[in-house]
Amino acid sequence: MHREKPRTHCASVGSYNGFKDFISIPKSRQDSVRLVDGGSRCAGRVEVLHRGHWGTVCDDYWDMRDAAVVCRELGCGEAIDAPRRARFGSGSGPIWVEYANCAGSESSLKNCRSYDWGRQRCNHDEDAGAVCADSVRLVDGGHRCAGRVEVFYNRTWRSVCGKNWDIRDAAVVCRELGCGEAVFKNVQFGPRSAWMDDVNCSGSESSVKHCRSAGWVEQICNRLAGVICSGVRLVGRSRCSGRVEVLHGESWVTVCDADFDQQDAEVVCRELGCGSPVEVLGAAAFGRGEGQVWSEKLQCRRTESQIHFCPKSSSLKHNCSHDNDVGLVCSESVRLVDGLSRCAGRVEVLHKGQWGTVCDGNWDMIDAAVVCRELGCGEATDALSGAYFGSGSGPIWMDNVECRESESILKNCKSAGWGKHNCNHPKDAGVICSSELH
Incomplete structure (x- = not known):
């Protein structure tokens, strides 16, 4: 039965049903909050992490002030709903908080006044939820x-x-x-x-x-x-070269080098649009990650379009730490050719398994900056036209490129369309990046 009571922010509640005085939720580097089973990270059942276990929040007196704190903590905008009665399904495990008692101005749910951890009269049919504006x-x-x-x-x-x-x-x-x-x-x-x-x-x-x-x-x-x-990313030198991290639930986790092979590498590079694997590196070659090391072994068959579609096995024989984080170098989806280094040259992009050039129509420093950033080559120092680094061969994949400064990869920039152009190879575009100057 749901219990209604006027909200109060007094220091204690005396002997209210045998509960202790209100106390602040303990502040800990392990404290956390998440929204579950709502279809996005900004909507769902409220769960908090305490003593290494995720648990729910009871909906007693749960209101928009409590939801507002959760939304703010998650960076999800304003609260637009504070559902009760396990609208997003019943959770499992501990019910950590019965009465959150937030004022609404707190930066974190752990800063709200609450009854002692785990002491409540609720069941999971009363789990609280939140829906935030940026959902x-x-x-x-x-x-x-x-x-x-x-x-x-x-x-x-x-x-x-x-x-x-x-x-x-x-x-x-x-x-x-x-x-x-x-x-x-x-x-x-x-x-x-x-x-x-x-x-x-x-x-x-x-x-x-x-x-x-x-x-x-x-x-x-x-x-x-x-x-x-992409549910996978490479953290390190560039978008196509770095430590392998996989999205698991709401967190990015690293992968053990003993549980990652060439077939897994092919799926990762393809998913990221980064061409083919060049090198699989163990022993935290791109630095030690943070958080968890994935506890499953990937068993990709090369044919999967995404790493999350690969079969997985939980029967690991290795006890890995971040010293064993695996790294991967892919051939990239863009390259600079016939310059003095990988950070200067004629621009070529990989599409449908084939390298092709970019026409210099409307080619400018904003476009060049995207290429340099994608390659991890620093800032663009020159955007060159007229096949400055020589004429390429094969298809001309892009023409009239119009990048915005926010683009992370050249393939995301607006253009005339793949293979659509009014151009020839003496008009191939080129780039010089700042890393070339060192």
Whole structure:
């Protein structure tokens, strides 16, 4: 039975049903909060980490002030709903907090007044939830980092219309979800009711809700926006070279070098759009990671499109630490050719397994900066035209490139379309990056 009582912020409650005085939730480097089973990191059942175990929060007196603290702590914008009665499903394990008793101004849930840890009269049918304003999720894609884009609006999840949906819009969604880079912008066919239409993100927004659009008007849409984000990343020298980290739940975890082979490497490089594996490196070659080391062995078969689709085995024979973090060098999806180093030369991009050039139409320093950043080569010092580093061969993949400063990879920049050009190889574009000067 749900118990209603006027909210108070007094120092104690005396002998209220035998509970101790209100105390502050212990401050610890291990304390944490998450939202579970709501379809995105900004909506779901509230869970807190205490003594190494995730537990739920009872919905007694749970209100918008409590939800506001959770949303603020997660960086998810304002609270728009504080659901009770296990709206996002019943949790399991301990119920750590019965009465959060937040004022609403706290920076973290652990700073709110609460009854002693684990002492409560609730069951999991009373688990509290929160829905924050910056709520987006991906559905029907096989895992939380792929699928049709839905945003939470007016207390309901709504599809996004796919008109003019592009890789920059997809990149904002992936970053908002903490899912790494956008590797594919997808459009699913309707018809279906949708709200947000003609989305036009610059690429730097923190939430897709902050992007320009035609407005929040319900309509029947024939093309629905979707995205596939990478659930793996390489941390180190460049986007295509570094320590392997895999998204597991809400956290990035490292991978043991004894449990990662060439077949796994091929899937990772392909998922990131980084060409083929060049080298698999053990013994924390790109530095020791933080947090957990993944407790499963990857058993990829080379054919998977994403690392999360690979079979996994929990029967590990190795006791790994961050000293065993595996690193990977891929051949990259962009390269600079015929210069004096890997940081200067003719620009070439990898598409459909084949290297091709970029036409110098509209080629400028913003475009060059994206290439240098993608390669981990510092700042752009020159954007060259007229085949300065010699004429290439094969396809001309990109023409009339128009990058924005927020793009992380050249493939995400707007262009005339893959293989569409009015150009020839004497107009191949080139770049010199600052690392070339050292």
